[in-house]
Amino acid sequence: MTSETLGSSDSESTPGGKKGSNSAFLRVARYSLLRLVSMFFTVIVGVYLTILIANMGGYVDTIMRNEIRDTTTQAILANPNYRLLSTEAKNDLIMTKIANEERRLGLDQPFAVRSVRYLKNALTLNLGRAVNMKSDQGSKEVRLILLERLPATLLLTGTSGLILFFGSVYIALSLSRKYGSFWDKLVIAASPTSAAPPWFYGIFFILFFAAILKVLPFGGLVDSPSPDNPLDYGLNVLKHLILPASAVIVSSIFISIYNWRTFFLIYSSEDYVEMAKAKGLNARDVERRYILRPTLPTIITNFALLVIGLWTGFTITETVFLWPGLGITLFRAIGFYDTPVIVGSTIIYAYLLAITVFLLDFVYALVDPRVKVSSGRGGSQ
Amino acid sequence: MTGLKKFFNELSRYPSAILGISIILFLLGVSVYALTTIPYSEAVRLWRGGEDVWYQNPKYAPPAWFNNFSTTKRPVSFSVNSADGTLEQTITPSTDPEISSVDMVHTFDYEADEAPQEMMIYFRSDIIEKFSFASITWVTPDGRTIRVADFAISNKETFRFTQDTKLQKRLKVEAVEVMHALFEDPNSPTGKILKGEYQVVIAATNFEKDANLSAEFVLHGELFGAGTDKYRRDLLLPLLYGTPIALAFGLLAALGTSILTMIIAAAGTWYGGWLDELIQRVTEVNLVLPFLAILIMVGTFYSRSIWVMLGFTILLSIFSGAIKTYRSIFMQSKESSYIEAARAYGASSGRIIFSYLIPRMIPLLIPALVSSVPSFVFLEASLALLGLGDPILPTWGKIFYDAFYDGALYQGRYYWILEPAILLMITGFGFAMLGFALDRIFNPRLRDV
Numbered sequence: 001m002t003s004e005t006l007g008s009s010d011s012e013s014t015p016g017g018k019k020g021s022n023s024a025f026l027r028v029a030r031y032s033l034l035r036l037v038s039m040f041f042t043v044i045v046g047v048y049l050t051i052l053i054a055n056m057g058g059y060v061d062t063i064m065r066n067e068i069r070d071t072t073t074q075a076i077l078a079n080p081n082y083r084l085l086s087t088e089a090k091n092d093l094i095m096t097k098i099a100n101e102e103r104r105l106g107l108d109q110p111f112a113v114r115s116v117r118y119l120k121n122a123l124t125l126n127l128g129r130a131v132n133m134k135s136d137q138g139s140k141e142v143r144l145i146l147l148e149r150l151p152a153t154l155l156l157t158g159t160s161g162l163i164l165f166f167g168s169v170y171i172a173l174s175l176s177r178k179y180g181s182f183w184d185k186l187v188i189a190a191s192p193t194s195a196a197p198p199w200f201y202g203i204f205f206i207l208f209f210a211a212i213l214k215v216l217p218f219g220g221l222v223d224s225p226s227p228d229n230p231l232d233y234g235l236n237v238l239k240h241l242i243l244p245a246s247a248v249i250v251s252s253i254f255i256s257i258y259n260w261r262t263f264f265l266i267y268s269s270e271d272y273v274e275m276a277k278a279k280g281l282n283a284r285d286v287e288r289r290y291i292l293r294p295t296l297p298t299i300i301t302n303f304a305l306l307v308i309g310l311w312t313g314f315t316i317t318e319t320v321f322l323w324p325g326l327g328i329t330l331f332r333a334i335g336f337y338d339t340p341v342i343v344g345s346t347i348i349y350a351y352l353l354a355i356t357v358f359l360l361d362f363v364y365a366l367v368d369p370r371v372k373v374s375s376g377r378g379g380s381q
Numbered sequence: 382m383t384g385l386k387k388f389f390n391e392l393s394r395y396p397s398a399i400l401g402i403s404i405i406l407f408l409l410g411v412s413v414y415a416l417t418t419i420p421y422s423e424a425v426r427l428w429r430g431g432e433d434v435w436y437q438n439p440k441y442a443p444p445a446w447f448n449n450f451s452t453t454k455r456p457v458s459f460s461v462n463s464a465d466g467t468l469e470q471t472i473t474p475s476t477d478p479e480i481s482s483v484d485m486v487h488t489f490d491y492e493a494d495e496a497p498q499e500m501m502i503y504f505r506s507d508i509i510e511k512f513s514f515a516s517i518t519w520v521t522p523d524g525r526t527i528r529v530a531d532f533a534i535s536n537k538e539t540f541r542f543t544q545d546t547k548l549q550k551r552l553k554v555e556a557v558e559v560m561h562a563l564f565e566d567p568n569s570p571t572g573k574i575l576k577g578e579y580q581v582v583i584a585a586t587n588f589e590k591d592a593n594l595s596a597e598f599v600l601h602g603e604l605f606g607a608g609t610d611k612y613r614r615d616l617l618l619p620l621l622y623g624t625p626i627a628l629a630f631g632l633l634a635a636l637g638t639s640i641l642t643m644i645i646a647a648a649g650t651w652y653g654g655w656l657d658e659l660i661q662r663v664t665e666v667n668l669v670l671p672f673l674a675i676l677i678m679v680g681t682f683y684s685r686s687i688w689v690m691l692g693f694t695i696l697l698s699i700f701s702g703a704i705k706t707y708r709s710i711f712m713q714s715k716e717s718s719y720i721e722a723a724r725a726y727g728a729s730s731g732r733i734i735f736s737y738l739i740p741r742m743i744p745l746l747i748p749a750l751v752s753s754v755p756s757f758v759f760l761e762a763s764l765a766l767l768g769l770g771d772p773i774l775p776t777w778g779k780i781f782y783d784a785f786y787d788g789a790l791y792q793g794r795y796y797w798i799l800e801p802a803i804l805l806m807i808t809g810f811g812f813a814m815l816g817f818a819l820d821r822i823f824n825p826r827l828r829d830v
Contacts (some may be wrong), residue, residue: 049666059682330674
C-alpha cells in the first residue's frame with residue numbers, strides 16, 4: 001500500500017512558459033507510449049504462456065487426436081447403415097471422417113503455427129469457437145459462453161466486492177478515529193480469521209443455514225423451476241446470493257479493515273495532521289483534507305484492482321455453491337481441454353489489467369500533485 | 382544470545398503469539414507422531430485399500446466422541462484379533478502332538494443404550510486337510526450363557542451372528558432381532574439393553590500341528606473412532622497423516638516463495654541493468670497469468686502429485702507484488718553508507734547481497750513468511766476440493782472432496798466435513814496469530830498504532 005512516484009521530480013516545468021509545457025507534453029507522450037508498448041508486450045507474453053500451458057506445449061493435440069480416432073471409429077462401426085460396406089470402404093470412411101474432424105478443429109496444422117494463430121485471434125479479441133463446450137443456449141461461440149456467465153459472476157463478485165471495499169474503508173476510518181477502543185481491539189483479534197478462503201466459510205454457512213436451519217438454499221442461482229414473475233425471480237436470486245456473498249465478505253472483511261485502519265493511522269500521525277488539529281479544524285475537515293486526500297491514490301488503486309478482479313470470479317466458491325459463473329466455466333473448460341475458452345477468459349483479464357494499470361498512472365498524476373514525469377527513463381511501476 | 386532471549390521475552394507479552402506457538406507445536410507433535418507410527422508407504426496402502434483393508438469398519442459411522450454430547454449412548458465399533466494379541470488366547474497341547482485346543486475369550490464393557498448392528502468373527506488357519514472345529518458361546522452380564530454356534534473351520538471362515546439360521550431358531554427371533562436378543566434384558570418388558578460385562582468365548586480344537594488358527598471378533602456399532610467414510614476408511618488416518626502433509630506444503634511453499642523472492646529482488650536491485658529490467662517484466666507477466674487456472678491446468682494435464690503442485694505454486698508465487706516492495710526497500714539500503722564501506726574494502730557482489738542486503742530484511746521477511754503459511758495450507762485443500770488433490774496421499778483436502786461430493790452436507794454427515802475443517806482452521810489461525818504478533822514485534826511502527 002505505498003503510493004508510487006513516477007521517477008524523480010528534478011525537472012520542474014516552468015508554469016506559463018510555452019516551451020516548458022510543450023516539453024512536458026512531449027515527455028508525457030513519450031512516457032505513455034513506452035508504457036503502452038511495455039504493457040502490450042507483457043500481455044502478449046502472458047497470453048502466449050497461457051496458450052502453451054493450456055495445450056501442454058502441444059500434448060493436448062495428441063489427446064484430442066486419439067479421442068477423435070476413438071469416437072469416429074466407434075460411431076461408424078456401431079452404425080447399422082454402414083454394416084453392408086466392405087472393410088476397406090469402412091476404413092476409408094473412417095479416415096476421411098477423422099481428417100475432416102481434425103481439419104475442423106485445426107489439428108491438421110502443427111501446434112507452433114496454431115499457437116501463433118490462437119495468439120493473434122486472442123489479441124484481436126476474436127475469441128472464436130469452443131472445442132467442446134456449449135453455452136446453455138447451445139452456441140459454441142466463446143464470446144456467448146462467457147457472456148452468458150458474466151451476469152452471475154458480476155452479481156456475486158460485484159455485490160461482495162463493493163460491500164467489502166466500502167464497508168471496510170468506512171469502518172476502518174471510524175476505527176482509526178478512536179483506536180484502542182473495544183471495537184478496534186475486536187477487529188485486530190478477529191483479523192487472523194481471514195486466513196481461511198471464502199469457500200471454507202461457505203461450507204460452514206451451508207451447514208448452518210441450509211442443512212441445519214433450512215432457511216436458505218444450499219446453492220445454485222435460482223430455484224428450479226424458477227419463478228415467472230420478474231420480481232419474484234429477483235428476490236429468489238437474492239436469496240441464493242446471501243450465502244455465497246457473505247462467505248466472500250466474512251472471509252476477508254477483518255483483515256481488510258485491519259489493513260486500512262493501520263494505513264489510515266500511519267497517515268493520521270503525520271505532522272501536518274497534528275498541525276491541522278492544533279489549528280482547531282474540526283475532525284471532519286481534518287479527515288477529508290489531511291488524511292483521505294493523501295491516501296486517495298492508494299484507495300483508487302485498490303478499488304481499480306478490485307473492479308478488474310470482479311471479472312475472474314471465484315472458481316472454488318462458485319463450485320461449492322454451484323453458482324453458474326465464469327469461475328466454474330473456466331474450471332470446466334480446463335477439464336474439457338477447451339483452449340479457446342481458457343484463452344478467451346485470460347485475454348480479457350489481461351487487457352483489463354493492462355488498461356487499468358496504464359490508466360492508474362494518469363489518475364495518480366491527477367489526484368496527487370507530487371507525481372511528476374521525469375525526463376529520464378520511464379519510472380518504475 | 383541475549384538478543385534472542387529479549388525477543389522471546391517480547392513475544393511472550395502477546396497472548397496471540399503464545400496461542401499460535403502452542404498450536405504450531407501441537408501440530409508438529411501430531412506430525413512427528415503420524416510419521417513415526419505410520420510410514421509413508423503404509424499410509425498410502427491403507428488410504429488406497431478397499432474392503433480387504435477396512436472390512437471390519439462400518440460405513441459412514443459418525444465418530445465416537447458423539448457420545449459425549451448425547452444422553453443416549455450409541456454403540457461404538459471395535460475389533461480384536463488373536464493374531465496381534467488384542468484377543469486373548471490360550472493354547473493347550475494334548476498328548477497327541479497333532480491335536481491342540483485353543484481358547485479365546487474377549488470380555489468387554491457394553492454401556493450403550495442400543496444394540497449393535499452386527500457382530501462377526503473372521504477365522505483364518507493354515508490347515509492342509511483336517512478342519513479345525515470351533516464352538517462359540519455368549520455370556521451376558523447377568524450370567525446367562527448362550528450357545529451361539531458350533532462349526533468346522535477351513536482356511537477362511539466368516540461367522541456373522543445375525544445370518545446364522547440355527548442361532549435364529551435357538552433364540553426364536555428373526556435375523557434383524559438377533560442382536561436385540563443377545564443384548565436385551567430378558568426381564569425388561571420394554572426390551573432395555575442390559576449394560577455390563579459381556580463375554581464372547583471361542584473354544585476351538587485343531588487337528589493339525591501347524592493349524593495356526595486365528596480369530597478376529599468385530600462388533601459393528603453405530604459410531605467408530607474418528608468416524609468412517611463411504612469406503613469404511615477410518616478418518617483418523619487422513620486426519621493424522623494430513624497434518625505433516627499440510628505443514629510440509631504450507632511451510633515449504635512459504636519458505637521457498639519468500640526466500641527466493643527476496644534473493645531475486647536483492648540480486649535485481651544490486652546488479653541493476655538488464656537483470657533488473659527482466660525481473661520487472663517477468664513480474665508484470667506473472668500478474669497477467671491466472672494463478673489458480675494455471676494450477677488447475679497443471680493438475681489436469683501434467684500431474685496431480687502434491688510435490689509437483691508445490692513446485693508450481695512456488696514458481697508462480699515468486700514473482701508477485703512482494704518483489705516490488707522488497708525492491709523499493711533494497712533501493713534505499715543500496716545507497717547506505719555501510720554498503721559503501723563494504724564495497725570500499727572489496728566485498729564481492731554475492732557477499733554484499735547475502736551478508737549485507739538480505740539480513741537487513743529479515744524483520745520484514747519473517748512475519749510475512751509466517752503469515753503466508755495459512756494461505757498455502759488452504760490452497761492444498763482448495764485444489765483437493767476441485768478434485769486435484771494428490772491421487773495417493775491421505776490429506777485433509779481429500780476428506781473435504783470425498784465428503785462434499787458424497788453429499789455429506791445434504792445427508793447430515795456433518796462430522797465428515799467438520800473434523801478436517803476444524804484442523805484446517807486451527808492450523809490457519811495458529812500461523813496467522815503468530816504472524817500478527819511477529820509483525821508487531823519486528824515493525825515497531827505498527828505497535829503504537
